[in-house]
Amino acid sequence: MASAKAGNPKSWAPWAIGAVVLVLLAGLILFQFRGPASAGGAVRTVTIAGIAYPYQGGQTYNGLTGVVIEQGWLKEQLARQGVQLAFTPVPTAVGGPLINEGFSGKRIDFASYGDFPAIIAVSGGVPLKLVAPIGQGQNSYLVVRNGLAARGIADLKGKRIALHRGRPWELPFSKLLDANGLKLTDFTIVNINPAATPAALASGNVDATFLLSDGLLLEQKGMGRVIWSTKEAPADWKMRAELFGRGDFVDGNPALTQLVVDAYVRAAAWSAREENRPAVIHDAARGTMPEAIIARDYAESNVTWRERFSPLFNADVAGHYRSVAAYAFDRGLVRSEVDAGKLLDDRFVTQALRNLKLDGFWTPTNAVADKPEPVPPARS
Known part of the structure; x- marks a missing residue:
């Protein structure tokens, strides 16, 4: 039953369908x-x-x-x-x-x-x-979902963060973790592309995301709020x-x-x-x-x-x-x-x-x- 449900496109999350389309x-x-x-x-x-x-x-x-x-x-x-x-x-x-x-x-x-x-x-x-x-x-932005009381990366320890692995903004994210004494294993990293991120954030499937200027757009649309950006960091942190x-x-x-x-x-x-x-x-x-x-x-x-x-x-x-x-x-x-x-x-x-x-x-x-x-x- 479980495998049949997983194979049913109607049961897929919107961000998963988006990922398949992008592939x-x-x-x-x-x-x-x-x-x-x-x-x-x-x-x-x-x-x-x-x-x-x-x-x-x-x-x-x-x-x-x-x-x-x-x-x-x-x-x-x-x-x-x-x-x-x-x-x-x-x-x-x-x-x-x-x-x-x-x-x-x-x-x-x-x-x-x-x-x-x-x-x-x-x-x-x-x-x-x-x-x-x-x-x-280019600047990168850390955005948290609505209703989550977090002011910095340390407040997201143990949370689910959407991060497209292997993309340029992974480096500033890793540097942010290092500067705060954290590591990737302190979080559940959800490897999805930026196009799939808004739906995942809105549905609560992830608690935060790390993006380029897409992060500002999420905030403007009322889908989350920016709590940190590379504008606050050394110039070397920028993508x-x-x-x-x-x-x-x-x-x-x-x-x-x-x-x-x-x-x-x-x-x-x-x-x-x-x-x-x-x-x-x-x-x-x-x-x-x-x-x-x-x-x-x-x-x-x-x-x-x-x-x-x-x-x-x-x-x-x-x-x-x-x-x-x-x-x-x-x-x-x-x-x-x-x-x-x-x-x-x-x-x-x-x-x-x-x-x-x-x-x-x-x-x-x-x-x-x-x-x-x-x-x-x-x-x-």
Whole structure:
């Protein structure tokens, strides 16, 4: 009887049905990855994967990838070389693992995605290179369900927390636990994707969740409340998303790689201009969430709008990836430690700044890079 009930779709929780749908969607997207990207011989197509969302019957790409597409400059430049440009949309709920699969199978050449999945890929033998940093990182939020009297992570000990394992925001969550003398086993971790989280939180199947700006949206909709965010933590705790290239493609096609990096630096410079702030926020909200949520997520007093989009390989970037690589290895999240020095490849951004006459547009070194930031005290 129990097995018959479990096999009945009518008995499944909404978040479980959503998870099944996303697995099927992931399979369809992997099918899109089939076929040669630039696996050998003359390059015919440069393929870039990026996080995308359904919007008005199509797909809108997140961040600078969307700007690159709208500007059209990269497509034109590659066409002059007899090379086509292809973009592959990837849903945020299955982003990192799916992009890693694309890199591993040499079905994509570049991707704009998170730090933690990239470290996992490199540790597993996928030859990636970080060819262009993208901004100052993204915030994460700890949200508790309505009616739960909790003011900090310590109050959630023994509770059920929704956390999509292996995604970039797992790192700041783990650091939050460490700072408060806690560990994952102090909680029941429910491994579900962000799309399934609202239903699980509303139904009481989980007591809290750890998300990116989705957490602010949950609060705005009255489905929970934010009790902590990485805005309260050192800058190193933020999730970073960068432009990564497949190592063999980058080394074998430096001229094409330069065009790709030039396009992303162009997009960063456009986004960094104050007069374009409304357009950046508007575009970021398409197919995702209200503009007010995007603006609230971006609002930080210690990072100027221009520096938010800096593509420079400064001390913060290098330190961040050393920290992520060491942290992932020390906590057993990866089997072999990644050499962050070999991961970072700054030659293309350096040249892009010259090509685009952007030397001096961004500050070479962040002010916070010269002194360590204190770890925030435990909250209870």
